[in-house]
Amino acid sequence: MTTATLASPSKSGASAKAAPVKYRKDRNINWWLTAAVAVLSLTILVPLYFTIVTALKTPAEAGTFALPTSWQWGNFADASAKVNYPKAALNSAIITVVAVVLTLLTNTFVAYAVARNMDKRFFRFLYYFFIAAMFVPFPVVMLPIAKQMGSLHLDNQLGLIILYTVLGLGTNLFIATGFIRSIPVSLEEAARIDGASTWRIFWTIIFPLMSPINATIAILTALWAWNDFLLPLIVLTDQSNQTIPLAQYVFSSQFATNYPMAFSSYLMAMAPILVVYIFAQKWVVGGVMRGAVK
């Protein structure tokens, strides 16, 4: 579907001659609407542009949308030293990567077990047991969770990784069960007759078949873990464990007057995910949309 829409603008001209009139009319591009969408997209692009130009200015120049007169690349080094950016970026990267891998390796087989046994009372109960958590908003449990993580000495990266893996289970299960139930059971039965165990069937047959929905789960988990502020804020106690958003929060007051330096810090905080997104945008957008259609 996506490739079809992508190809339409370039193809429509070439195939116009051969195609019936009605088809050509359908593929007409409305340039007025395109212009309207382009203008609307400025609401997204202008703040990003403002962040970039401000990050490269001197404090005296900041505050306008003009390009800087002299590009202050040194702002990045100063901001990086002040926020201890490499350390925070490493922390965020470790937490995000491990949380995503652990989520994929665990949440998927839970979803598989539940999806394949929904006709049993116990597994139906488990389904609602996990899904119900989606309706317990995090603020409701955040104080006791902060306390519990502290008393378990999990007020660190490991604790955050565990929480991302566990707290995402409800949503991931919800996304994955529908998909798993669309996989024909006959595929498994053939392997079962050959003597494969349920675990083996899962890892060799089901897990690879789940890759589209695994991509969705990975994208949503990665965006959550990388950008999350509330969980690190209440769980982490040691400053050296800070994630990128938490580091921005802790140091936000220190930039009081030097806005360009603050903005280079913000830009560095956004840059890793923006760069990944630019290269993977089709994949990310497709993955998120797949999560919505079940």
Place this chain on the structure above:
Amino acid sequence: MSNATIGQPASRKAAKSAKRKVSTFSKRKVDPAYYWMAVPAAIIFAFFLYLPFLDGVKYSFTNSQGYGDYKFIGFKNYLALFQDNRVGHAYLFTLLIAIAITVLINVIALFLSVLLNSKIAFKNGFRAIFFVPYTLSVLVIGYVFKYIFMNPLPELGKALGIEWLSTSLLTSEQLSWIPIVFLAVWQGVAYSVLIYLAGLQTIDDEIYEAAALDGVNPWQKFWKITFPLIGPFFTINLVLSMKNALGTFDQVVALTDGGPNSATETVTYLIWKGGLTGGEYAYQTANAVLFFIVLAIIAFIQLRISRSQEQI
């Protein structure tokens, strides 16, 4: 045709209930491996989510500060909550901005997704651009907007001679909700647009072709065909954006820190502020339990409304 597509979820539900009537739950034997897959996860899940929840309920009846000795004081925390103006204001503020955010997100996202699904050039490029806000940390982009609201915007207001804009919105008790709602909408529209687009792509083009033959105008086309067909996606979006908006937190921390004069404190902000830094651990866990009850009621109402809509 349209009836067939709308009817799908309902017929699936009917099939499911029919199956259940034959035998409530099947009696076949389940491979123990399935239990090993699901039960440990359920225990860990309960340990990190339901146990803290119950722990919070317990502490809400004490005078604990989060550490040290405490004793049970019955419903005193709850009684105090109802007499606390700061708490009352936080609930009212949270509810009002949540409604504003939900309405704005859905109106804008519906409009944008129809635009993005129409015959425009660079479709995928625009779609990618409109999703960018969702990939950014709310806190960090919030700091960027804070500066925009503090400096360039008031100067613009002065230049244009607009009085309410010529001082920063963030410092006004009456208007500081605007930047918070703006930031939440700016970021939240991204996700809703994708869900609506996913919905719009499920609609068969032939329906529109048939409608075009009947001479349907664009307004009728949207309200009589498009909107009913993406109804389920509208419900999902409404529930999700409302849930997120009721938990508004990062936006407040980034933009106003609850000020000016506690005017922009949301319930989540108050629970965090009072509970973790203000020595009101037990009091704020009581607040969290109350918040849970309020949210459950809102969710119940939403469910009832969407159910009754589906029946029509």
